[in-house]
Amino acid sequence: MSANKKISDLGLVLPAPMQVPAGVELPFRFTRTVGDRVYIAGHLPQQADGSLAQPIGKVGDDITVEQAYQSARNVALSILGSLQRELGDLDRITAWGKLFGMVNCAPDFTRQPQVINGCSDLILEVFGSEIGAHARSAVGMSSLPFNVPVEVEGEVIIRT
Amino acid sequence: MSANKKISDLGLVLPAPMQVPAGVELPFRFTRTVGDRVYIAGHLPQQADGSLAQPIGKVGDDITVEQAYQSARNVALSILGSLQRELGDLDRITAWGKLFGMVNCAPDFTRQPQVINGCSDLILEVFGSEIGAHARSAVGMSSLPFNVPVEVEGEVIIRT
Amino acid sequence: MSANKKISDLGLVLPAPMQVPAGVELPFRFTRTVGDRVYIAGHLPQQADGSLAQPIGKVGDDITVEQAYQSARNVALSILGSLQRELGDLDRITAWGKLFGMVNCAPDFTRQPQVINGCSDLILEVFGSEIGAHARSAVGMSSLPFNVPVEVEGEVIIRT
Numbered sequence: 512m513s514a515n516k517k518i519s520d521l522g523l524v525l526p527a528p529m530q531v532p533a534g535v536e537l538p539f540r541f542t543r544t545v546g547d548r549v550y551i552a553g554h555l556p557q558q559a560d561g562s563l564a565q566p567i568g569k570v571g572d573d574i575t576v577e578q579a580y581q582s583a584r585n586v587a588l589s590i591l592g593s594l595q596r597e598l599g600d601l602d603r604i605t606a607w608g609k610l611f612g613m614v615n616c617a618p619d620f621t622r623q624p625q626v627i628n629g630c631s632d633l634i635l636e637v638f639g640s641e642i643g644a645h646a647r648s649a650v651g652m653s654s655l656p657f658n659v660p661v662e663v664e665g666e667v668i669i670r671t
Numbered sequence: 672m673s674a675n676k677k678i679s680d681l682g683l684v685l686p687a688p689m690q691v692p693a694g695v696e697l698p699f700r701f702t703r704t705v706g707d708r709v710y711i712a713g714h715l716p717q718q719a720d721g722s723l724a725q726p727i728g729k730v731g732d733d734i735t736v737e738q739a740y741q742s743a744r745n746v747a748l749s750i751l752g753s754l755q756r757e758l759g760d761l762d763r764i765t766a767w768g769k770l771f772g773m774v775n776c777a778p779d780f781t782r783q784p785q786v787i788n789g790c791s792d793l794i795l796e797v798f799g800s801e802i803g804a805h806a807r808s809a810v811g812m813s814s815l816p817f818n819v820p821v822e823v824e825g826e827v828i829i830r831t
Numbered sequence: 832m833s834a835n836k837k838i839s840d841l842g843l844v845l846p847a848p849m850q851v852p853a854g855v856e857l858p859f860r861f862t863r864t865v866g867d868r869v870y871i872a873g874h875l876p877q878q879a880d881g882s883l884a885q886p887i888g889k890v891g892d893d894i895t896v897e898q899a900y901q902s903a904r905n906v907a908l909s910i911l912g913s914l915q916r917e918l919g920d921l922d923r924i925t926a927w928g929k930l931f932g933m934v935n936c937a938p939d940f941t942r943q944p945q946v947i948n949g950c951s952d953l954i955l956e957v958f959g960s961e962i963g964a965h966a967r968s969a970v971g972m973s974s975l976p977f978n979v980p981v982e983v984e985g986e987v988i989i990r991t
Binding site: 535536537538539540541542543545546548550551552553569611613615617618652653654655656657658662664 | 926927928929930931936937938939940941942943944945948951952955964965966967968969970971972973986988
Binding site: 766767768769770771776777778779780781782783784785788791792795804805806807808809810811812813826828 | 855856857858859860861862863865866868870871872873889931933935937938972973974975976977978982984
């Protein structure tokens with residue numbers, strides 16, 4: 512089954528390009544394709560219109576693990592939106608390589624894997640266990656841009 | 672000399688696959704091979720049976736730099752265990768590419784390089800200065816999964 | 832226009848190799864080339880002679896965003912110095928792949944993009960918007976080696 516069909520069957524909607532908060536310049540690309548590889552910039556949780564999604568804050572303090580899991584699913588959708596725009600067709604992805612999952616949290620928070628599972632699970636639901644398989648780290652950051660709870664970057668391999 | 676012979680000569684033992692703490696799902700792969708490249712997920716310090724190794728805690732607070740250096744050596748062994756299972760033969764590795772070394776520490780701790788040297792040193796002891804050479808960062812994290820002191824991810828190049 | 836000509840026209844000077852502070856061993860390479868890819872180790876802000884550049888400290892506490900932007904520009908120069916020594920000719924770079932920008936900051940600091948823009952902007956000034964384009968993350972670290980305010984690692988693609 513194609514990735515786009517799967518996204519539709521799951522009732523998911525890929526968000527519009529990120530609406531950057533006023534006064535901020537982001538002089539980089541959300542995806543950078545070189546040969547058969549796409550470097551995926553750090554993505555944030557977005558609403559369908561591309562604006563930052565709530566909740567905003569630190570996991571473990573302001574935000575529960577369950578809420579942050581949903582934020583991480585949202586980040587996966589942001590990534591898929593960028594890849595759709597870059598590639599034209601998500602089925603050009605032949606393999607997920609890696610995800611690097613960052614959780615904005617207090618120093619005593621240790622459940623980063625349970626949060627970033629939101630991103631991994633969505634990738635696996637859409638691409639299946641073969642193409643969607645990926646290496647991963649899930650770690651705790653002192654802080655993240657705009658105080659978002661989760662940011663994820665990664666790499667995929669594509670059919671050129 | 673082969674990597675496995677060197678590991679044996681050094682009296683080192685590659686640990687069993689990671690025993691994931693109860694109640695945690697890890698829906699990713701510890702290694703992901705695509706073409707001639709292996710993405711290495713974030714690995715933690717393990718005992719020979721695959722369970723998490725002591726000490727657990729923050730470097731500079733609960734754990735000394737010397738202890739954390741040993742934890743980083745342990746992480747290198749965890750990585751080599753995963754690569755052995757993935758590749759069948761560690762001598763298929765033709766070049767180490769990079770290591771990204773993360774230290775769970777207080778905001779005033781600044782000796783991350785001395786900690787992550789434990790991982791770099793072991794890789795160089797086993798693979799030598801040519802194959803084992805690698806780029807690296809060694810940085811301070813707000814927190815890490817299960818409160819481990821050190822986590823390292825990376826990439827290697829292999830003979831396909 | 833060649834990258835070196837551009838560097839000269841901009842009045843920039845690539846620093847000498849990093850002078851590692853006394854008593855520290857760094858058993859890795861600042862660049863690691865494998866095939867057509869160069870892994871760039873985490874680089875720090877350096878003065879022309881390779882010693883660490885001031886200011887040292889945490890962004891948002893000891894250091895302003897404007898100062899940290901300059902530190903991030905300095906890090907870009909450190910990276911270009913390493914690449915010049917590795918490649919002999921910066922015009923062998925055919926594409927910037929990614930930058931991973933790390934800001935040493937307090938937990939309530941959220942302006943990492945504005946800091947790391949210093950590094951991105953300099954890369955784009957020297958290489959232009961096509962070769963210089965890159966994916967990026969800009970995130971907040973609990974601490975960094977030697978208490979530097981900014982560290983950046985990355986990857987570039989080269990003509991072999």
